[in-house]
Amino acid sequence: xxxxxxxxxxxxxxxxxxxxxxxxxxxxxxxxxxxxxxxxxxxxxxxxxxxxxxxxxxxxxxxxxxxxxxxxxxxxxxxxxxxxxxxxxxxxxxxxxxxxxxxxxxxxxxxxxxxxxxxxxxxxxxxxxxxxxxxxxxxxxxxxxxxxxxxxxxxxxxxxxxxxxxxxxxxxxxxxxxxxxxxxxxxxxxxxxxxxxxxxxxxxxxxxxxxxxxxxxxxxxxxxxxxxxxxxxxxxxxxxxxxxxxxxxxxxxxxxxxxxxxxxxxxxxxxxxxxxxx
Numbered sequence: 001x002x003x004x005x006x007x008x009x010x011x012x013x014x015x016x017x018x019x020x021x022x023x024x025x026x027x028x029x030x031x032x033x034x035x036x037x038x039x040x041x042x043x044x045x046x047x048x049x050x051x052x053x054x055x056x057x058x059x060x061x062x063x064x065x066x067x068x069x070x071x072x073x074x075x076x077x078x079x080x081x082x083x084x085x086x087x088x089x090x091x092x093x094x095x096x097x098x099x100x101x102x103x104x105x106x107x108x109x110x111x112x113x114x115x116x117x118x119x120x121x122x123x124x125x126x127x128x129x130x131x132x133x134x135x136x137x138x139x140x141x142x143x144x145x146x147x148x149x150x151x152x153x154x155x156x157x158x159x160x161x162x163x164x165x166x167x168x169x170x171x172x173x174x175x176x177x178x179x180x181x182x183x184x185x186x187x188x189x190x191x192x193x194x195x196x197x198x199x200x201x202x203x204x205x206x207x208x209x210x211x212x213x214x215x216x217x218x219x220x221x222x223x224x225x226x227x228x229x230x231x232x233x234x235x236x237x238x239x240x241x242x243x244x245x246x247x248x249x250x251x252x253x254x255x256x257x258x259x260x261x262x263x264x265x266x267x268x269x270x271x272x273x274x275x276x277x278x
Contacts, residue, residue: 001031001057001058001059001089001159001160001163001164002031002032002054002057002058003031003032003033003034003054003057003058003059004026004031004032004033004034004058004059004060004061005033005034005035005036005047005050005051005054005058005059005060005061006019006022006023006033006034006035006036006060006061006062006063007035007036007038007044007047007060007061007062007063007075007078008035008036008037008038008062008063008064008075009037009038009039009063009064009065009072009074009075009217010037010039010063010065010095010217011039011065011072011130011217011236011238012065012127012128012130012236012238014065014095014125014127014128014130014143014144015063015064015065015093015094015095015127016037017095017127017144018063018093018095018123018125018144018148018152019035019061019063021144021149021152021153022061022093022152022155022156023035024153025152025153025156025157026156029156029157029160031160034047034050036078038074038075038078038217039074039216039217039218042219044078044081045081048081048082048083051082051086051088052083052086054088055086055087055088056086056087056088058088058089059088059089059090059091059120059159059163060088060089060090060091060117061090061091061093062075062078062079062090062091062092062093062108062112063075063092063093063094063095064076064092064093064094064095064104064108065094065095065096065097065127065130066094066095066096066097066100066101066102066104067234067235067236068102069100069102069103069104069186069189070102070103070104070107070186070189070190071094071104071107071108072234072236073194073218073232073234074217074218074232074234075108076107076108076111079108079111079112079115080111082111082112082115082117083115084114084115084116085115085116086115086116086117087116087118088117088118089117089118089119089120089159089163090112090117090118090119090120091119091120091121091122091123091155091159092105092108092109092112092119092122092175093105093122093123093124093125093152093155094108094123094124094125095124095125095126095127095144096124096125096126096127096140097126097127097128097129097130097131097132097138097139097140097261098126098127098128098129098139098140098143098261098265098273099129099139099261099264099265099268100178100182100264100265100268100270101124101177101270102178102186103176103178103183103186103187103190104124105122105124105175105277106172106175106176106183107190109122109170109172109175110172113172118169119169119170119172120159120162120163120169120170120278121155121158121159121162121170121276121277121278122170122174122175122276122277123151123152123155123274123275123276123277124274124275125143125144125148125151125152125274126140126143126144126148126273126274127140127143127144128140128141128142128143129261130236130237131237131254131257131261132257132258132261133241134254134258135258139261139262139265143273143274144274147274148274151274151276152276154276155276155278158276158278159278162278170277170278174277175277177275194234196229196231196233196234196235197235197250197251197252198250198251199229199239199240199248199249199250200248200249200250201226201227201247201248201249202245202247202248202249203226203247205245205246205247206226206227206245206247206248207245207247208223208225208226209244209245210223211242211243211244212227212238212239212242212243212248213227215238215239215242216233216236216238216239217236217238218232218233218234218236219232220232220233220234221233221239227239227248237250
């Protein structure tokens with residue numbers, strides 16, 4: 001592997017952190033890395049052309065947070081735009097908030113495999129749950145930590161070694177690590193439209209500061225003159241969390257959601273919380 005490409009979406013920062021660990025590990029091996037943050041660049045066409053040119057000498061690392069048991073729409077949209085049969089190797093990775101990692105890795109791997117990319121590794125990495133920002137003790141608190149980073153760096157080293165040998169590729173079924181009934185239930189909803197939680201604006205509080213627009217990783221917020229939420233919204237709730245005036249409201253009860261997340265984390269108790277697939 002001479003070149004690496006890294007693509008990610010990271011509304012709350014955990015996936016960006018893992019991406020930074022990957023970049024550091026690659027650069028320590030003198031591998032050139034080009035990055036694409038889908039929260040900043042909405043049209044990946046030029047990036048994809050560079051990947052095609054690199055072809056079999058490159059590896060694509062692609063990361064997503066887990067929302068609603070799935071990878072987020074910007075990442076899935078990018079994967080579906082990939083050309084087929086480029087010869088690229090691929091490493092999907094997800095960050096999850098301790099409730100369940102769902103089927104996000106398998107979902108991403110399914111598209112990569114359908115495009116003819118060679119999956120050489122994957123990872124799920126524990127992070128703090130993004131919807132528990134009001135809590136002093138959110139699920140996943142303190143993660144990703146130093147041990148998580150170590151495992152991610154070891155993944156990179158393993159991928160490099162694997163691409164230098166004739167080792168077998170990673171089977172897609174290895175990424176289906178949920179109980180059979182749970183897996184089947186989630187797979188049924190993977191291709192369904194993303195249902196957006198409605199949001200309302202308190203116009204008396206809103207100062208039209210545009211922080212909601214600036215912090216939206218999906219480019220879903222416009223001002224007209226108050227915030228309007230478009231169909232690319234995937235409910236990361238950055239707008240709600242970052243609004244300095246608390247002018248954005250939704251029907252979600254965060255206290256009830258907190259209890260639900262904790263109950264789900266206890267029920268699934270996924271082990272190990274951070275896992276490398278080779």
